[in-house]
Amino acid sequence: MKFRARCLVLAIGIVAMLMVAVGCGGGGQDALKQGGGGSGGSIVVGSANFSEQLILGNMYAEVLEDQGLKVERRLNLGTRDVVFPSLKSGEITLVPEYNGALLAYLSKGESNVTSPEETTKQLKDALPSSLVALDASDAQDKDALVVTPETAKKYDLENTSDLSSVADKLVVGGPPEMETRPDGLPGLKRVYGIEFEEFKPLDAGGPLTVEALANGDIDVGRMFTSQGLIDARGWIVLADDKELSPAQNIIPIIRKQDNSGKIESALNKLSATLTTEDLKKLNKRVDVDKADPEVVAKDYLKQKGLLGG
Amino acid sequence: MAQSYFDWAWVVGNLGDIWAQLAEHIILTVIPVGLGFLMAFPMALASIRWPRLYSPLLGVAGILFSIPTLALFVIMIPFTGLSKATAIVPLTLYTLLILLRNTVEGLKGVPSHVTEAAEAMGYTRTRQLFRIELPLAVPVIVAGLRIATVNTIAYVAITALIGQGGLGNLFMDGFLRQFPTPLIVGLVLSVMLAVAADLGLLGIQRVLTPWQRNPG
Amino acid sequence: MIDVITNLIDWFADPANWQGTDGVPARVLEHIWYSVLATVIAVAIAQPVGILIGHTGRGGALAINLSNAARAVPTFGVILLTFLVAGIGLIPVLVALVVLAVPSMITNTYAGFRAVDRDVRDSAEGMGMTNWQVIWRVEIPVAMPLIMAGVRIAAVQIVATATFAAVVSLGGLGRYIIDGLAQRDLTQVLAGAILVAALSLLTELGLSRLQTAVVSNGLQAESEEASLEAKLEGSTG
Numbered sequence: 001m002k003f004r005a006r007c008l009v010l011a012i013g014i015v016a017m018l019m020v021a022v023g024c025g026g027g028g029q030d031a032l033k034q035g036g037g038g039s040g041g042s043i044v045v046g047s048a049n050f051s052e053q054l055i056l057g058n059m060y061a062e063v064l065e066d067q068g069l070k071v072e073r074r075l076n077l078g079t080r081d082v083v084f085p086s087l088k089s090g091e092i093t094l095v096p097e098y099n100g101a102l103l104a105y106l107s108k109g110e111s112n113v114t115s116p117e118e119t120t121k122q123l124k125d126a127l128p129s130s131l132v133a134l135d136a137s138d139a140q141d142k143d144a145l146v147v148t149p150e151t152a153k154k155y156d157l158e159n160t161s162d163l164s165s166v167a168d169k170l171v172v173g174g175p176p177e178m179e180t181r182p183d184g185l186p187g188l189k190r191v192y193g194i195e196f197e198e199f200k201p202l203d204a205g206g207p208l209t210v211e212a213l214a215n216g217d218i219d220v221g222r223m224f225t226s227q228g229l230i231d232a233r234g235w236i237v238l239a240d241d242k243e244l245s246p247a248q249n250i251i252p253i254i255r256k257q258d259n260s261g262k263i264e265s266a267l268n269k270l271s272a273t274l275t276t277e278d279l280k281k282l283n284k285r286v287d288v289d290k291a292d293p294e295v296v297a298k299d300y301l302k303q304k305g306l307l308g309g
Numbered sequence: 310m311a312q313s314y315f316d317w318a319w320v321v322g323n324l325g326d327i328w329a330q331l332a333e334h335i336i337l338t339v340i341p342v343g344l345g346f347l348m349a350f351p352m353a354l355a356s357i358r359w360p361r362l363y364s365p366l367l368g369v370a371g372i373l374f375s376i377p378t379l380a381l382f383v384i385m386i387p388f389t390g391l392s393k394a395t396a397i398v399p400l401t402l403y404t405l406l407i408l409l410r411n412t413v414e415g416l417k418g419v420p421s422h423v424t425e426a427a428e429a430m431g432y433t434r435t436r437q438l439f440r441i442e443l444p445l446a447v448p449v450i451v452a453g454l455r456i457a458t459v460n461t462i463a464y465v466a467i468t469a470l471i472g473q474g475g476l477g478n479l480f481m482d483g484f485l486r487q488f489p490t491p492l493i494v495g496l497v498l499s500v501m502l503a504v505a506a507d508l509g510l511l512g513i514q515r516v517l518t519p520w521q522r523n524p525g
Numbered sequence: 526m527i528d529v530i531t532n533l534i535d536w537f538a539d540p541a542n543w544q545g546t547d548g549v550p551a552r553v554l555e556h557i558w559y560s561v562l563a564t565v566i567a568v569a570i571a572q573p574v575g576i577l578i579g580h581t582g583r584g585g586a587l588a589i590n591l592s593n594a595a596r597a598v599p600t601f602g603v604i605l606l607t608f609l610v611a612g613i614g615l616i617p618v619l620v621a622l623v624v625l626a627v628p629s630m631i632t633n634t635y636a637g638f639r640a641v642d643r644d645v646r647d648s649a650e651g652m653g654m655t656n657w658q659v660i661w662r663v664e665i666p667v668a669m670p671l672i673m674a675g676v677r678i679a680a681v682q683i684v685a686t687a688t689f690a691a692v693v694s695l696g697g698l699g700r701y702i703i704d705g706l707a708q709r710d711l712t713q714v715l716a717g718a719i720l721v722a723a724l725s726l727l728t729e730l731g732l733s734r735l736q737t738a739v740v741s742n743g744l745q746a747e748s749e750e751a752s753l754e755a756k757l758e759g760s761t762g
Contacts (some may be wrong), residue, residue, distance in 0.1 A: 049481070049485070050483065050485065074472075076472075076478060076481065076482070077472040078470070078471060078472050079707055079711040081707070081708075082471070082472060086472075091392065143549075176703065176707035177707045177708050179704075179708070180708050200694065201694070201700065201703070201704050202694045203694075205486045206485050207484060207486075207609075208613065209607070209611045210487075211612050212613055212694065215612065215613065217613060250643075286486065287486055287487075290316070290319075290486055290488045290490075292319070292323065295322070295652065327710070372722075375685065375722050375725050375726065376722055376725055377688045377699075377702065377717075377718055377721045379688055379689070379699070379702050379713075380538065380688070380702045380714055380718030380721070381702075381718070383702060383706045383711075383714045384714060384718065387711055389702060411635040459597050462599070463599040463600065463601070466601045467599075467601050467604055470692075470706070476602075477599075477601065477602075480602045480605050480606075481605075482728065483605065483606075483609070484609065488609075489609050489610070492606045492609065493606065495597065495602060496606060497599070497600050497604040499602060500594060500597045500598055503597030504593075504594060504597055507593070507597070
């Protein structure tokens, strides 16, 4: 009997300790909740796994909390292939997206539009009925091909089309999905006739691509126009002269059932304020200065008078 | 290259987040080990009752164990999306091999003269199991729990790549921004958590086996 | 389910997946290269330490405790941190894999040496053998089951964990898993998983053979036990 009694007491003790630990610490993250949004009216803001997304996700969460709404943050989830299904299934309620990229993802093929307005319109048509797109911002984060000043000089590169004659001598690096996505390598071949010597799967403008470009493992890197660190490193963005890359305006996508006038006006106001230059500065603060995305988001909102509504 | 200094300001400013990740890490460890034990225990009992089951059960658990951790997590995604289940199911499966083996070996390791004496004294099979064999098997079973727990704590970090992560999220944050501080904090906490869990389980073993005051 | 299997078969049957820098042979070779390199380095570090503390019997407790702590270090974190410090290249992978493998090799070698019968050691010294001779002619052969078990387990762990090389942009079979995740290509992920598991198994079998060859016949039975022990104690993902 003694042994069993001991076991029981220990078991209860452990469970109790765990409950305390989880109760205290689980505040920021709703640990055991599945199928997030909609329960208790809280909005679950999700985001993909790079700095800009973290900043945007935090900004969305901040302005909504400022409106008195209950918000849960589930940021840094993964690539769109991981995030979007979660949005559809209801695990998350709201994500910051890019009109062109999302449209391409949804239409599984080439979207021949490049104007922001047209892209947003087609995106709205392509969205499943459970989701709705709010206003698109003027701020864009387009795909970019980046080279070092040395490479640009050596091959006389200013525009992306300048690559077509020399690409077979160059190694390109980017996220693994660049190999297969329509606006990735296939698109570069189709529109520019560019075929690189080699493709190295790295990441989406993250540390792997940055380091690889910095130490010459790759000649051309796929990065993004709003990354502050491109300027910080003195690198050169090749102009997309044949307009392969679609518009990539920041646009909030939210589950229809969780949307409300309050949410719409708060987010639309934010979208209207945000510019590409703003994004670059914010990204630089997080990536180069190592500031916290949450802090950077809040500072920006305060500075622009978007809080305290 | 990344700065290699440690930014205390970051630590102070992010205590809430750090604690939340630690809590998530603990949950993602305790649940799989707990579930693993709940599954392994009956499997162990079955293996003792019907010894021919042992090899196949061990074999299956062994195969599961040899699938690379990252792969098993990713493979779950199409079935369980981004929920905790995507992390918990593989984590649980990984504990099965060690928990099954140690529970069986622990029970088998009870000297036969003890079980014979118990039988002679009129103990039924069940009572024998719970009153005699189990208590004596505790050290070996707990050894298995300790290993399973330390292993699981390391695997949990990997789930950062599929949207969960616990302390692994600190790893990823540090990595993505080329900022060592969150990474270092995450690593140190992981090790501390593992050591604490290991010692904690050892302590539990001592409590449950007061007759073994001289540890072997 | 059937779909999954047919897609997998198609993947393996597709000749394009067997050619070029992303082909199976290339990735397998890279994977083996990282694994062999890491194992050799780990052996070079762990065995001398293990032999030293095993032979002298001193520093054992410290070494064991450090080893246990090292086992608690998540390999995933080590590889990311080392990348931040050392940049792209083999160093992050090697450091992480070596940290993973060294503890179990040290504990196993140490245990192997400690298990050598006092009498055996005494009679060797009595016969006039020097320290070195005792180590090479007596202790190592007798401790071989555990030493080999340690090496074998470490090698298998290294093979399984070398998948992480892909996380820091290197090659190896982990590429299929990481790229498959990013490209949402489950078939690729499965193919990678199967290849790694197969390679692990082959490593296990190969080193098993080696163990049988190297361990003297009188000690064979022990070595089986020792292996399973070590295997379960070793993994940290």
